[in-house]
Amino acid sequence: MAASEEVILIAGGAGFIGSHLTARLLDEGRQVIVLDNLQTARPSNLRLLEGRPGFTFVQGDIVDPLPEAVLREAGRIVRIYNLACAASPPQYQVDPEHTMLTNVMGTNHLLRLAEQTGARFLLTSTSEVYGDPEVHPQVEGYRGWVNCTGPRACYDEGKRAAEALTFDYARMKRAQVRVARIFNTYGPQMHPDDGRVVSNLICQALSNRDITIHGDGTQTRSFCYVSDMVDALIRLMESEIDGLEPVNLGNPNELTVSDLAEKVVAMTGSTNRLVYTPLPQDDPRRRRPNIDRAKALLGWEPRVPLADGLAKTCAWFAEELGRVPQRVAA
Amino acid sequence: MAASEEVILIAGGAGFIGSHLTARLLDEGRQVIVLDNLQTARPSNLRLLEGRPGFTFVQGDIVDPLPEAVLREAGRIVRIYNLACAASPPQYQVDPEHTMLTNVMGTNHLLRLAEQTGARFLLTSTSEVYGDPEVHPQVEGYRGWVNCTGPRACYDEGKRAAEALTFDYARMKRAQVRVARIFNTYGPQMHPDDGRVVSNLICQALSNRDITIHGDGTQTRSFCYVSDMVDALIRLMESEIDGLEPVNLGNPNELTVSDLAEKVVAMTGSTNRLVYTPLPQDDPRRRRPNIDRAKALLGWEPRVPLADGLAKTCAWFAEELGRVPQRVAA
Numbered sequence: 079m080a081a082s083e084e085v086i087l088i089a090g091g092a093g094f095i096g097s098h099l100t101a102r103l104l105d106e107g108r109q110v111i112v113l114d115n116l117q118t119a120r121p122s123n124l125r126l127l128e129g130r131p132g133f134t135f136v137q138g139d140i141v142d143p144l145p146e147a148v149l150r151e152a153g154r155i156v157r158i159y160n161l162a163c164a165a166s167p168p169q170y171q172v173d174p175e176h177t178m179l180t181n182v183m184g185t186n187h188l189l190r191l192a193e194q195t196g197a198r199f200l201l202t203s204t205s206e207v208y209g210d211p212e213v214h215p216q217v218e219g220y221r222g223w224v225n226c227t228g229p230r231a232c233y234d235e236g237k238r239a240a241e242a243l244t245f246d247y248a249r250m251k252r253a254q255v256r257v258a259r260i261f262n263t264y265g266p267q268m269h270p271d272d273g274r275v276v277s278n279l280i281c282q283a284l285s286n287r288d289i290t291i292h293g294d295g296t297q298t299r300s301f302c303y304v305s306d307m308v309d310a311l312i313r314l315m316e317s318e319i320d321g322l323e324p325v326n327l328g329n330p331n332e333l334t335v336s337d338l339a340e341k342v343v344a345m346t347g348s349t350n351r352l353v354y355t356p357l358p359q360d361d362p363r364r365r366r367p368n369i370d371r372a373k374a375l376l377g378w379e380p381r382v383p384l385a386d387g388l389a390k391t392c393a394w395f396a397e398e399l400g401r402v403p404q405r406v407a408a
Numbered sequence: 409m410a411a412s413e414e415v416i417l418i419a420g421g422a423g424f425i426g427s428h429l430t431a432r433l434l435d436e437g438r439q440v441i442v443l444d445n446l447q448t449a450r451p452s453n454l455r456l457l458e459g460r461p462g463f464t465f466v467q468g469d470i471v472d473p474l475p476e477a478v479l480r481e482a483g484r485i486v487r488i489y490n491l492a493c494a495a496s497p498p499q500y501q502v503d504p505e506h507t508m509l510t511n512v513m514g515t516n517h518l519l520r521l522a523e524q525t526g527a528r529f530l531l532t533s534t535s536e537v538y539g540d541p542e543v544h545p546q547v548e549g550y551r552g553w554v555n556c557t558g559p560r561a562c563y564d565e566g567k568r569a570a571e572a573l574t575f576d577y578a579r580m581k582r583a584q585v586r587v588a589r590i591f592n593t594y595g596p597q598m599h600p601d602d603g604r605v606v607s608n609l610i611c612q613a614l615s616n617r618d619i620t621i622h623g624d625g626t627q628t629r630s631f632c633y634v635s636d637m638v639d640a641l642i643r644l645m646e647s648e649i650d651g652l653e654p655v656n657l658g659n660p661n662e663l664t665v666s667d668l669a670e671k672v673v674a675m676t677g678s679t680n681r682l683v684y685t686p687l688p689q690d691d692p693r694r695r696r697p698n699i700d701r702a703k704a705l706l707g708w709e710p711r712v713p714l715a716d717g718l719a720k721t722c723a724w725f726a727e728e729l730g731r732v733p734q735r736v737a738a
Contacts, residue, residue: 099648175516176577178569182512186505207556223551224568226537227587227654231572238554239508239569242561246504249559287639324557 085109085154087197089140090162090189092119094268095202095260097127098304099311101158104130113148113187118164123267134361140184141176144191157199157315160188163237165204167230167358168273172235174232181236185243192253200256200315201244202326204233205365207259215332215366218259218324228360241324246322255321256314261328261367265304265387266394276301276388279339280395283348291358295336300366303387306380313376328367329380341384345392414483415439417527419450419518420492421472422449425456425590426534428634429489434460443478445469449496453597469654470514471506474521476567479710482521483711487645488529490518490675495534496705497560498603499687504562507651511566514736515573519642522583530645533654535695536564537589545662545696548589548654560690571654578651588712591658591697595634595717606654606718609669610648613678623687625666630682630696633717643706658697660737675722 086103090096091112096121103110104150109132116124116137138145140162148155164170164181170177185201192199208216209224224234248251264276271281275292282289310327339352372378416433420426421442428447433440439462446454446467455464467540470492477484492501493510500507516529522529538546539554554564577583594606601611605622612619640657669682702708 110688174580175573178512178573179516182508182569186509209551221539221553225551226568226653227575229576231568232576235565235569235572239512239563239565241556242565243505245506246508246559246562247558250504323556342624377452399463 083109083375084156085151086149086157087112087113087155087157088112088159089113089157090160092116093161094137095263095307096161096355097123097267098265100133100310102308102312103131106242108132110134111136111148111151113138113140113145113310114162118169118269118272120269120378122255128281137211141179142188152191152195155191155195157196158188158192158199158254158319159202159311159315159360160185163233166272166274167233170233170364171229172225172336176237177232182243185240189243189247189253192244192375193247193267198254198256198315199244199247200263200311201240201258202311203259204240205259205261205326205328206312207238207241209234210362211364214364215368216326217368218326218371222378225270225360230360241311245322247274250308253307257309257324258314259324259326260307261302261326263302263304263307263328263344264301265391267356267365270395270398274337275338276391277395279342280392282348283342283346284392284399286350288353289343289348290353290355291335291339292355292361293356295339296334297361297367298332298334300329300332300362301338301384301387302327302380303382308338308380311378319375323371325375326367326369326373327372328369330367332366333379342386342392343378345388349379353383371393373377413439413484414486414488415441416487416665417441417442417443417478417485418489419443419514420490422446422454423491424700425593425634425637425695426491427597428595428638429491430457430463432464432638436708440464441466441478441481443468443470443475444492445568446601448599449497450597450599455472460601468594468658470517470602471509473546474517482525485521485525485527488518488522488527488531488720489532489641489645490515491532493563495565495603496604501559502506506710507562508566511570512573515570517549519573519577522578528584528586528645529574530588531570531575532641532642533567533587533589534570535589535591535658535697537568537571540690540692541694543699544694545660546656547698548701552710555690556588558690559639565623575652586647588644588653588657589642589654590637591632591656591695592629593634593637593658595721598721600725600728605629605665605668606721607725610676611670612732613672613676613680614681614722614726618657618681618683619669619673619678620683621665621669621683622685624671626664627691627693628662628696629666629668629685630659630662631714631717632657633712634714640702640706640708641709647706649705653701655702655705656697656699657702658699660697661714663714671718675718
């Protein structure tokens with residue numbers, strides 16, 4: 079890359095949302111360095127990016143001091159997106175110590191780089207900071223209902239700690255920051271086995287497996303298509319807000335997990351059996367963002383209807399799984 | 409120390425509660441290594457311990473890898489108490505990044521030592537994990553009302569993250585752990601300038617300064633005398649519980665800050681002016697532990713009445729400040 083060009087660093091840029099964000103920024107002609115430990119990234123996400131003009135991949139774990147290949151570009155880094163952390167419970171619970179350190183040490187390494195370079199820093203936090211919420215829909219001022227002693231705490235409390243660190247850098251005028259609280263997001267390039275509900279249901283429907291629903295399926299979620307989420311992240315990063323408040327990003331269109339399963343079954347034509355399994359510990363019962371702040375500050379709201387997003391996602395998974403049942407328009 | 413003897417490591421052992429705990433364990437004939445960065449410890453606390461049989465001091469910061477002087481004793485360490493972190497808002501807010509890392513990286517360094525040595529680990533967490541509580545008195549199952557974006561978050565969220573890490577080590581069977589949630593504690597050897605309400609009020613009453621009360625003084629606290637707290641910590645460490653739940657430690661005797669100020673004024677005979685100042689951001693309105701779990705598991709409850717504890721504390725501060733107004737029995 080030419081010495082004069084500005085560079086955007088994306089930690090976790092080979093992951094689900096990260097790879098879409100990277101692709102979009104490359105589309106816009108930006109120079110992007112992806113730093114990723116490939117813990118949960120799909121190799122094929124990376125293959126979609128490799129060789130594209132402006133793209134550089136550095137394998138590394140943000141828990142460790144930042145790699146030399148990143149540091150030598152420090153003078154040109156103007157934006158740092160932190161999307162690095164396994165986000166589905168079965169994945170982040172494999173090594174809870176690493177999950178916590180990714181959020182705290184990893185975020186701190188990137189914040190120090192932001193301080194050193196003057197780059198603006200965006201943390202992708204999560205609706206999980208609200209835990210199993212008692213307030214509905216969730217507004218940013220709601221302080222949450224998180225069990226700090228349970229098996230989800232490494233992620234939920236790790237993200238809360240990462241937010242605390244990030245806002246402290248802002249308060250101390252050490253860095254310009256933005257904090258996004260991302261609600262459930264779905265789309266192509268999700269990991270088929272990551273244990274999250276959309277990918278679970280679609281992959282089960284497209285194969286010979288039972289379709290499993292945790293609990294009785296009346297718990298709700300609100301799903302945002304990934305292209306809408308990428309729009310929001312870029313708008314938030316580039317907005318000239320003061321950055322001292324987190325911003326919910328997600329789709330307020332709430333539905334039950336049972337409803338979602340029905341839509342997936344209808345869309346794929348699956349005849350697989352529906353099986354109800356016990357609800358995992360601390361699983362949230364309801365989840366829906368209030369996005370008034372994002373609308374006001376960013377002029378953003380989701381545009382992709384669930385039916386369209388699900389159709390694209392089913393089509394992608396069908397191809398990914400090597401099957402083409404009643405193919406839906408991509 | 410003889411090679412065969414068991415050693416107790418106390419991180420933060422030169423601080424207020426830490427120095428009392430160290431003295432008690434030395435009284436019991438134990439070998440104690442204090443690891444402390446002397447960030448907030450009073451040098452005189454350390455002078456009370458230095459030279460006592462069984463006592464070793466190592467200066468070091470648990471944010472960094474553990475010092476060689478600790479590691480070379482690893483084979484004999486059987487208990488690790490983590491009391492290391494500035495605990496008053498003015499102190500822990502000076503360097504919020506360091507506060508967060510003390511709780512997360514520091515706790516993790518000690519947990520790794522516990523895993524390596526098989527030593528039992530006790531984390532001193534805090535009533536601050538409940539934030540500004542909506543449930544009163546606070547039971548351990550209450551998930552708290554903590555602002556993870558505010559100026560107290562480096563401490564509150566740091567401790568919540570430290571709890572999450574500690575319980576993950578227990579769940580993964582990497583270490584035997586105990587977690588104490590310590591409520592307001594007072595007594596001799598508090599730092600005169602640490603900005604906490606008991607030391608503030610006594611030091612102001614004993615000098616020519618106005619006696620300042622945050623807010624209108626109707627906010628409540630519950631104060632535990634330090635000898636009771638030390639009893640509880642040792643009992644918790646030595647108890648054969650499964651260690652998978654935190655235990656509140658504190659005195660459920662609740663009073664308003666105004667009541668406390670009146671008692672201090674009466675006890676010291678102060679004629680200083682009472683001044684009301686704005687309530688700091690996120691200051692909790694009520695704070696009182698439910699200690700049923702500690703009673704049941706440890707057979708413990710506080711024994712020192714507030715009048716006795718305050719008298720001893722006033723007497724100590726009077727001597728410490730080089731004045732002896734109406735001397736109270738020590």
